[in-house]
Amino acid sequence: MIYKHDVLVVGAGLAGMRAAIEAHNQGVDVAIVSKVYPVRSHSNAAQGGINAALGEGDTWESHGYDTVKGSDYLGDQDAIEILAREAPAAVLELEHWGVNFSRDETGHLGTRNFGGASQARTFFVADITGQALLQVMFEQLVRVGVRMYNEWFVTRLIESEGVVRGIVGMDIRSGQLHAIQANAVVLATGGMGRVFEPSTNALINTGDGMAIAYQAGARLMDMEMMQYHPTTLKGSGALLTEGARGEGAYLLNSEGDRFMKKYAPNKLELASRDVVSRAEQTEINEGRGIDNCVLLDCRHLGRDLIMRKLGQIHELALELAGVDIVQDPVPVRPGFHYPMGGIKTDVDGKTTLDGLYAAGECACVSIHGGNRLGANSLLDTVIFGRRAGAAASEHSRALPSPADSFPLGEAALQQETDRIRALLDRPYVGELAAKVRWDMGVNMVKHCGVFREAGGLTEMGDVLHSLQDRATRVHVGDKGRVFNTNLTSVLELQFMLDLAVAVQVTALTRTESRGAHTRTDYPDRDDEHWLKHIQLQYRPEGPEIHFTPVTMTRWEPQVRSY
Amino acid sequence: MDVQLKVRRQNPEAEGEPYWKEYALAVPDHFTLLDALIQVREEVDETLSLRCSCRSHICGSCSMRVNGHANLACKTKLSDLHTDTVTVEPMGNMPVIKDLVVDLEPFWKKLYSIDPYLQPAGEVPDREYVVPADSMLHLDGVVNCIMCGACVSDCESLSVNPIFIGPTAFAKEYRFVMDPRDAADTQRLMQMNGPGGVWDCTHCYQCVEVCPKDVAPMERIMAMRKMLVDDGVAEKHNGARRQKAFTDIVGRYGRLDETRYLMKSVTMLELAGYAKVGLRSMTHGKLPPLLPHRIPDAARIRRIFERTRSTHRRRFKLHQQAQEGSRV
Numbered sequence: 001m002i003y004k005h006d007v008l009v010v011g012a013g014l015a016g017m018r019a020a021i022e023a024h025n026q027g028v029d030v031a032i033v034s035k036v037y038p039v040r041s042h043s044n045a046a047q048g049g050i051n052a053a054l055g056e057g058d059t060w061e062s063h064g065y066d067t068v069k070g071s072d073y074l075g076d077q078d079a080i081e082i083l084a085r086e087a088p089a090a091v092l093e094l095e096h097w098g099v100n101f102s103r104d105e106t107g108h109l110g111t112r113n114f115g116g117a118s119q120a121r122t123f124f125v126a127d128i129t130g131q132a133l134l135q136v137m138f139e140q141l142v143r144v145g146v147r148m149y150n151e152w153f154v155t156r157l158i159e160s161e162g163v164v165r166g167i168v169g170m171d172i173r174s175g176q177l178h179a180i181q182a183n184a185v186v187l188a189t190g191g192m193g194r195v196f197e198p199s200t201n202a203l204i205n206t207g208d209g210m211a212i213a214y215q216a217g218a219r220l221m222d223m224e225m226m227q228y229h230p231t232t233l234k235g236s237g238a239l240l241t242e243g244a245r246g247e248g249a250y251l252l253n254s255e256g257d258r259f260m261k262k263y264a265p266n267k268l269e270l271a272s273r274d275v276v277s278r279a280e281q282t283e284i285n286e287g288r289g290i291d292n293c294v295l296l297d298c299r300h301l302g303r304d305l306i307m308r309k310l311g312q313i314h315e316l317a318l319e320l321a322g323v324d325i326v327q328d329p330v331p332v333r334p335g336f337h338y339p340m341g342g343i344k345t346d347v348d349g350k351t352t353l354d355g356l357y358a359a360g361e362c363a364c365v366s367i368h369g370g371n372r373l374g375a376n377s378l379l380d381t382v383i384f385g386r387r388a389g390a391a392a393s394e395h396s397r398a399l400p401s402p403a404d405s406f407p408l409g410e411a412a413l414q415q416e417t418d419r420i421r422a423l424l425d426r427p428y429v430g431e432l433a434a435k436v437r438w439d440m441g442v443n444m445v446k447h448c449g450v451f452r453e454a455g456g457l458t459e460m461g462d463v464l465h466s467l468q469d470r471a472t473r474v475h476v477g478d479k480g481r482v483f484n485t486n487l488t489s490v491l492e493l494q495f496m497l498d499l500a501v502a503v504q505v506t507a508l509t510r511t512e513s514r515g516a517h518t519r520t521d522y523p524d525r526d527d528e529h530w531l532k533h534i535q536l537q538y539r540p541e542g543p544e545i546h547f548t549p550v551t552m553t554r555w556e557p558q559v560r561s562y
Numbered sequence: 563m564d565v566q567l568k569v570r571r572q573n574p575e576a577e578g579e580p581y582w583k584e585y586a587l588a589v590p591d592h593f594t595l596l597d598a599l600i601q602v603r604e605e606v607d608e609t610l611s612l613r614c615s616c617r618s619h620i621c622g623s624c625s626m627r628v629n630g631h632a633n634l635a636c637k638t639k640l641s642d643l644h645t646d647t648v649t650v651e652p653m654g655n656m657p658v659i660k661d662l663v664v665d666l667e668p669f670w671k672k673l674y675s676i677d678p679y680l681q682p683a684g685e686v687p688d689r690e691y692v693v694p695a696d697s698m699l700h701l702d703g704v705v706n707c708i709m710c711g712a713c714v715s716d717c718e719s720l721s722v723n724p725i726f727i728g729p730t731a732f733a734k735e736y737r738f739v740m741d742p743r744d745a746a747d748t749q750r751l752m753q754m755n756g757p758g759g760v761w762d763c764t765h766c767y768q769c770v771e772v773c774p775k776d777v778a779p780m781e782r783i784m785a786m787r788k789m790l791v792d793d794g795v796a797e798k799h800n801g802a803r804r805q806k807a808f809t810d811i812v813g814r815y816g817r818l819d820e821t822r823y824l825m826k827s828v829t830m831l832e833l834a835g836y837a838k839v840g841l842r843s844m845t846h847g848k849l850p851p852l853l854p855h856r857i858p859d860a861a862r863i864r865r866i867f868e869r870t871r872s873t874h875r876r877r878f879k880l881h882q883q884a885q886e887g888s889r890v
Contacts (some may be wrong), residue, residue, distance in 0.1 A: 098744075320594075493782060
């Protein structure tokens with residue numbers, strides 16, 4: 001089948017749904033396609049909150065400065081200004097739509113502290129903020145009545161001469177391939193955490209949108225900037241919110257020391273994430289860890305506060321690690337969490353390809369630069385989701401009907417049908433997608449982790465080369481069409497390998513330490529040479545590297561300490 | 563740790579009939595059922611289909627029946643099950659698509675049927691709606707619902723009464739009825755008083771038992787029944803009449819008096835329908851006594867009833883406050 005819409009949104013997390021609602025409000029025919037049902041999206045895993053300078057005495061400039069400093073001056077300041085200025089309205093819109101944000105005793109919105117922030121400006125719903133926002137966004141999507149293609153797996157973009165015209169996707173339930181043609185496509189497919197092992201991310205976070213955009217010719221940016229979250233649970237790697245430290249929890253080493261006083265004497269546990277993760281890894285590397293972990297101590301917060309504000313992490317620690325955080329400190333370590341990099345866009349979500357937009361975690365505006373502040377990602381999704389939805393609608397209105405591009409959709413559909421058939425027909429030679437992914441993930445954490453250096457990164461290049469070769473022989477054991485998750489896992493593997501290469505190449509290229517990118521062989525920030533973005537253009541023989549300047553408006557780079 | 567998984571499988575592209583397949587695995591002690599199923603899918607049998615994503619109880623993808631009861635596979639620690647064989651089946655009350663994957667479309671349609679979005683009244687304020695902190699905190703318990711479907715899977719009422727709107731949708735409905743900002747509570751209460759509504763719940767506690775997020779849907783349903791009675795919406799409804807008759811009689815005599823219960827809870831026309839049963843009961847010596855037995859110390863029971871009645875929280879609604887304000 002070939003379907004047609006003015007605007008097609010790919011991904012139904014917060015950014016995608018916000019984009020679709022905006023397009024609907026702009027009066028265009030919009031649909032949303034997602035490989036899972038909308039409420040299953042990974043936005044629900046965000047626990048801590050959403051930032052906005054709404055409180056008395058707080059200013060957007062303060063929020064903006066904290067974000068710029070958090071980004072280690074790699075964030076583009078025009079975009080950060082928009083983020084900080086629009087944040088109050090975005091949070092109030094969510095409140096008006098029904099998010100049950102925590103209140104203070106006067107019935108007004110309450111806040112909590114968060115890392116890297118000079119004010120308590122994080123609005124929250126217990127430790128289920130993402131879940132609460134996602135539910136409400138879905139409610140609004142249902143209210144306005146956007147057409148949903150749920151459990152559809154997008155395999156590629158339809159693109160010709162730099163213009164994007166839609167997607168080819170597989171209805172997972174039937175296994176049938178279809179094309180959806182559109183005047184504009186908004187990618188909001190979220191993160192790529194599965195490139196790393198372990199990771200806090202859901203199994204669906206395989207970077208599909210980033211990869212299909214990259215393969216179609218859109219540029220990726222800041223791909224060396226990968227965030228390791230300081231408090232992921234020992235064993236399962238599940239996320240324990242920064243909100244715990246925001247509420248006052250300590251980090252301790254094996255000697256019982258609050259070691260953050262050494263690394264961030266002012267902000268201690270609430271320094272930005274790159275700083276805390278580096279500190280933890282240093283403690284562990286220098287022998288003051290416990291089983292490759294440090295301890296997160298919530299005991300002094302008391303049962304009442306823990307159950308009221310940190311109920312979910314209490315449940316996770318208990319169920320997954322057998323630790324009751326009311327009674328005992330819980331072992332945590334830095335774990336892969338979030339890519340600051342992604343599909344390069346302008347402040348309206350426009351990518352380097354005509355007709356292609358991106359927003360949320362898959363995009364790189366760049367507001368997070370070298371390091372994202374906690375509680376800025378939920379904000380990113382709603383602000384830039386809305387802007388991308390608006391810009392895509394405007395783009396669509398200026399174009400004739402997508403029916404003009406009919407033959408293009410049919411050709412792409414045929415190519416994908418043939419490609420999938422060939423995949424299913426591949427003989428078994430002992431190579432499994434899960435094994436290749438595992439080898440990629442473990443090596444990525446090893447060589448592109450909290451600390452990096454030229455030798456390991458070069459070795460990673462060789463590892464990826466051999467993994468890409470192995471991936472061409474990966475077998476699909478399930479020959480059926482209905483709900484064939486084996487087939488989708490093989491398609492995802494190819495996406496992830498391209499992104500892994502992007503991370504490795506940019507990490508090797510940037511010979512300085514900035515934000516989350518720490519090179520032990522180049523330990524200092526080097527503003528003279530490296531106050532610039534690295535962009536990648538896909539080429540079959542390997543990524544083509546470009547450099548672009550960082551946009552500065554009002555904040556000059558300074559020494560960064562917390 | 564050795565574990566034996568007995569998985570109910572079904573492939574619509576083959577014969578389509580369900581069958582059992584067993585997998586013997588050696589897994590680490592900390593493994594969840596989801597970890598084990600992923601190991602099967604990745605290393606043993608790639609044809610096994612299931613939904614899963616977050617691995618940390620928040621996305622709601624991996625609910626299935628484990629040893630007969632619905633739960634999230636990612637929340638089921640194998641070492642806690644204490645059974646040699648772990649039986650794994652798709653959720654109940656939903657058609658199977660393949661293996662552990664069920665058709666959720668009817669589930670979503672029921673959710674959509676309750677208009678699941680905030681419907682405030684009046685002007686949107688410049689800032690946030692100002693509401694008591696407690697009222698927002700109270701919603702956390704229901705906002706916790708991740709739409710995993712476990713409650714619907716094991717709902718006894720749904721298994722015999724497919725039109726029942728069901729525990730997930732009613733937990734969502736409660737979220738709006740109790741939200742001070744929502745002004746559609748009258749319409750919402752009218753709707754839940756109708757066919758498939760809250761009176762169709764059989765009070766079996768299955769949904770409370772299986773909910774992995776402690777949402778306690780049945781308790782929300784019971785709270786809304788009470789609102790229906792208190793607001794007078796449900797006066798003519800059989801379920802409401804029965805509930806009222808039951809509480810009146812037990813509150814007064816300390817025990818149920820079946821004869822009075824019948825007289826008070828059905829219409830005269832319906833009562834006629836019971837004549838035959840009544841006669842047969844009488845001839846078999848099963849007719850309850852015509853005069854009620856009061857238990858000793860019935861006053862204590864009455865006090866319990868009064869206390870629960872007085873602790874029932876009055877709902878705080880912004881739109882009602884605004885109306886009351888404008889009258890002054």
